[in-house]
Amino acid sequence: MSAFLTYLLNGLAVGSAIALIASGLVVIHRVTGVVNFAQGTFAVVAGLCTSSLLGLGVPHGVSEVAAVLAAALAGLLTGLAAVGRPGTSPLSSLIVTLGVGVLAYAVEIVLWGDQPRSAPGLAGSVTLAGARIQTQHLLVIGVAAAAFALLALFFGRTYLGKALTACASNPYAARVVGIDVRRMGLLAFALGGLLGGIAGVLVTPLRPISFDTDVTLIVNGFAAAVFGALTRPVVTLAGALLLGVAETMAAGYGYGAHQLEVALGLMLVVMIVQAGRRPAISQESA
Amino acid sequence: MIDVQDLVVSYGTATALEHVTLTVGKGEMVALLGPNGAGKSTLANTLAGLIRPASGTVRVGGRLALIPEGRQLFPDLTVADNLALGGWRSGQRDPSPVYELLPRLAELASRRAGVLSGGEQQMVAFGRAMMSRPDALVVDELSLGLAPAVTADLAAHLAELNRTQGLTVLLIEQNARLAFELCRRAYVLESGRVVTGGDSAELAGDPRVASAYLGGAIT
Numbered sequence: 001m002s003a004f005l006t007y008l009l010n011g012l013a014v015g016s017a018i019a020l021i022a023s024g025l026v027v028i029h030r031v032t033g034v035v036n037f038a039q040g041t042f043a044v045v046a047g048l049c050t051s052s053l054l055g056l057g058v059p060h061g062v063s064e065v066a067a068v069l070a071a072a073l074a075g076l077l078t079g080l081a082a083v084g085r086p087g088t089s090p091l092s093s094l095i096v097t098l099g100v101g102v103l104a105y106a107v108e109i110v111l112w113g114d115q116p117r118s119a120p121g122l123a124g125s126v127t128l129a130g131a132r133i134q135t136q137h138l139l140v141i142g143v144a145a146a147a148f149a150l151l152a153l154f155f156g157r158t159y160l161g162k163a164l165t166a167c168a169s170n171p172y173a174a175r176v177v178g179i180d181v182r183r184m185g186l187l188a189f190a191l192g193g194l195l196g197g198i199a200g201v202l203v204t205p206l207r208p209i210s211f212d213t214d215v216t217l218i219v220n221g222f223a224a225a226v227f228g229a230l231t232r233p234v235v236t237l238a239g240a241l242l243l244g245v246a247e248t249m250a251a252g253y254g255y256g257a258h259q260l261e262v263a264l265g266l267m268l269v270v271m272i273v274q275a276g277r278r279p280a281i282s283q284e285s286a
Numbered sequence: 287m288i289d290v291q292d293l294v295v296s297y298g299t300a301t302a303l304e305h306v307t308l309t310v311g312k313g314e315m316v317a318l319l320g321p322n323g324a325g326k327s328t329l330a331n332t333l334a335g336l337i338r339p340a341s342g343t344v345r346v347g348g349r350l351a352l353i354p355e356g357r358q359l360f361p362d363l364t365v366a367d368n369l370a371l372g373g374w375r376s377g378q379r380d381p382s383p384v385y386e387l388l389p390r391l392a393e394l395a396s397r398r399a400g401v402l403s404g405g406e407q408q409m410v411a412f413g414r415a416m417m418s419r420p421d422a423l424v425v426d427e428l429s430l431g432l433a434p435a436v437t438a439d440l441a442a443h444l445a446e447l448n449r450t451q452g453l454t455v456l457l458i459e460q461n462a463r464l465a466f467e468l469c470r471r472a473y474v475l476e477s478g479r480v481v482t483g484g485d486s487a488e489l490a491g492d493p494r495v496a497s498a499y500l501g502g503a504i505t
Contacts, residue, residue, distance in 0.1 A: 159379060162367050166360045173358040175336055177414065178375040 005131035007252040008245060013137035015244020016144030017206075020199035021221030022228070022236045023151060024075075024192035029230040030155075031164045031188035033090040033171075038078045038101040039221060040214025042196025046071035047209035048108060050201050051117040063119075068197035074104075075193015076186060083185040101214065108211040116213075121205025140202045147198060148237050155233070164188060168231075219260060220247075223267035229274060239270075287312040287422050287454040288333065288350070293342035295328055302328040304478045305342070310422070312347070313452040315445070317465035317486065319499055320475035326458045327355050329475070330426040333456070348421030348454075349375070355426040355458075357407045361400025365391060365410050368399050372417030384413040388443065405436035412440060416447075422454035423447075429461045437461075441468055462499035466490050474499075 021043060028036045049067035054060070078100045082093040121136040155161040167174045167184045174181050199217070200209065207213075220243060227239025243266055247259045288310040295303040302325045310316045320326050331337045332344060334352040351372075360368050369381035369391070385392035391413050394402065399410055408428070415423060425444065429437040445468055447453040459465040465472055466486040473483035474495060482495065489495050 159370065162363060163371060163374065166363060166371050169360040169362045170358055173354065173360060174371075176334060176352050176354050176358060177371050177418070179371070 002130040003252070005129060006133065007248050009128065009131055009133045010137060010252075011245030011248030012241055013133070013140045013206075013244070014248055015224075015241035016141045017199050017203050018217075018220045018224050018244055019144050019237045019240035020147060020195055020202070021217050022224035022240050023147065023233060024195035024199075025221055025225040026228060026230060026233055026236050027151070027195065028188050028192040029225070030168045032083050032093065032185040033168055034082060034093040034097065034185075035090075035230065036078070036082070036097045036189070036192060037094065037218065038097040038104065038214075039192065039196050040216075040218035041078075041101050041104040042071040042074050042193045043200030043203065043217050044108065044209055044211060044214045045074045045104070046197035046200030047119070047204035047213070048112045048117055048211075050204055051119040051209070052112065054119050064201045067201050068194060071197025071200060072190050072194040075196065076190040078193070079186040079189025082189070083182065086182055104214075105211050112211070114211060116208035116210040117204075118208040119204045121202075134206075136202075136205050140206075143198060143202060144237075147195065148233060151233055216260065219267070220263045223263045223270070226267055226274065227270050242266075287314070287347045288424075288456060289343075289345040289347075290329075290333070291343045291345075293329075293332065293344060294340045295325075295332055295337055296340045301340075302478055303332070303339075306475070306478070306480055308473050308480060308483065310454055310456050312421075312454055313448070314471070315448045315455040315457065315469045317469035317472035318456060318458045318475055319460070319462050319465055319472055319495075320458075321460070321498075323477075324475045325478040326475055327426055328478075330354070330424050330456075330458055333424050346422060349418060350422045350424065351415035351418045351420035353408075353411045353415045353423065353425045353428070355430065357404075357411045359399040359407055359410055359414070361398065363399060364396055365399055365402070366395040368410050369413050369417050372414030374418075376417065376419045378417055378419060381413070381417065384416050387416065387447075388413050404431050405433065405440075408432060408436070408440060412443070420453070422456070424456045424458065426458045427460065428457065429459065429464055437464065444468070460499075462490075462495070 021039060024042065025036055025039050028034060046067040049070045050063050053063035053066055078097060081100055082096040122139050124135045125132050126135060126138060155165055163179050164184050167179060167181050171181050224236050224240035224243055228236030243263055247262050250262050251259055290306055290308050293303055293306040306329065318326060328337060330352055332339055333350060360371065366381060369384055370379050373379055388409055391409060394406060399407065428440060441464060444455060448455055457465055457469055470486055472486050472489050474481050
């Protein structure tokens with residue numbers, strides 16, 4: 001029983017990290033209609049930055065915040081490349097983000113080399129009802145919960161959040177009322193970079209990060225984001241937690257090599273189900 | 287108030303508007319008639335600053351708001367949020383002045399705009415445009431797809447705002463009867479050119495206009 005609880009709690013932590021990656025995908029897609037394939041890159045940039053800054057003797061806290069800001073900057077630059085030119089179609093922008101992701105490999109290898117890097121996080125562990133959980137895992141869960149609460153408040157309650165939603169809901173109408181859709185798109189990319197960066201900073205102490213870790217991160221994040229139809233943050237969170245728990249259980253009960261397959265399988269099932277529902281959705285919005 | 291001189295707008299190699307000249311005086315209500323594809327919406331979008339002209343000038347004295355063709359609401363947001371975003375330029379976030387003008391919108395405030403009827407959506411689009419506190423309003427196809435009673439109700443509100451607040455209105459319409467009824471003056475746009483314009487009563491009597499837009503002479 002305590003093993004089950006341990007897997008469950010660890011799974012929730014893994015799911016929370018996935019949720020943060022996915023939330024960045026959702027924010028960007030919600031505002032710009034673009035599926036950002038460079039989302040994993042933001043986490044990698046933040047992870048590698050933290051590792052370097054801590055290595056240089058920059059204190060904890062400052063290193064992590066600086067790394068997250070670096071990821072937000074990476075998000076902004078990706079946004080400039082993907083949606084900076086007015087009139088770029090979401091499909092073209094998607095291809096640009098794919099290109100940015102590949103370009104980022106080269107930049108990361110030049111700056112940090114190709115070996116995985118880690119960074120110390122919160123040490124120690126806590127025992128909850130007989131189940132041991134690392135303090136860093138608890139931190140991941142707490143930060144993800146706070147990030148989702150803040151995102152919900154931002155998009156649901158603030159004027160700027162609603163203007164961002166309006167850009168995705170009807171970009172032409174957004175321009176009619178005077179909203180600068182391009183600038184909102186860039187803001188969404190920066191926010192996506194920030195969220196990816198938070199995920200990267202939190203994950204690096206748990207598993208070493210290298211330039212190509214973005215693939216694992218994006219596959220998991222994408223599975224969760226697709227679960228929420230790339231627009232619904234709460235469903236995305238539920239999907240991410242489910243995925244995290246499923247993967248950790250699979251690993252815990254001896255199928256550790258198949259974690260990625262679990263994510264891909266889930267994504268495939270969800271996409272097939274979504275595809276079946278698509279006609280009804282587009283009829284409703286027409 | 288709205289002064290368009292020798293305006294040319296092109297999409298790539300295709301020319302949508304060719305040397306269009308028209309004016310709408312302050313507090314005036316003017317109609318623009320024309321068939322589908324004449325360039326009416328292109329003109330509306332150019333006036334709203336969404337399309338850059340190839341040549342010619344567009345001058346608007348004061349703030350201009352556009353009620354776009356097909357309503358163009360934010361379907362996922364509530365009526366109240368749609369209205370609030372209408373105040374993006376003016377900084378006016380509180381929709382209560384618009385609720386006074388269109389009380390029905392207050393009842394619909396918490397409904398999602400996408401689920402409303404066509405007439406209700408047009409009312410939201412109207413209210414959203416008024417949130418920017420415009421001096422001039424460009425209405426692109428007010429009556430499109432709406433029942434006559436609904437159109438008449440919206441038209442009455444428009445005429446009242448024109449009369450009481452001096453709101454300048456350019457009414458872009460395919461429904462010539464409605465346009466001539468509301469506006470003293472009108473222009474006719476065909477294939478990107480203003481082919482005729484003048485007093486509504488005279489235009490209604492012009493056999494060419496009557497046969498093209500009124501389905502025969504007015505009796």
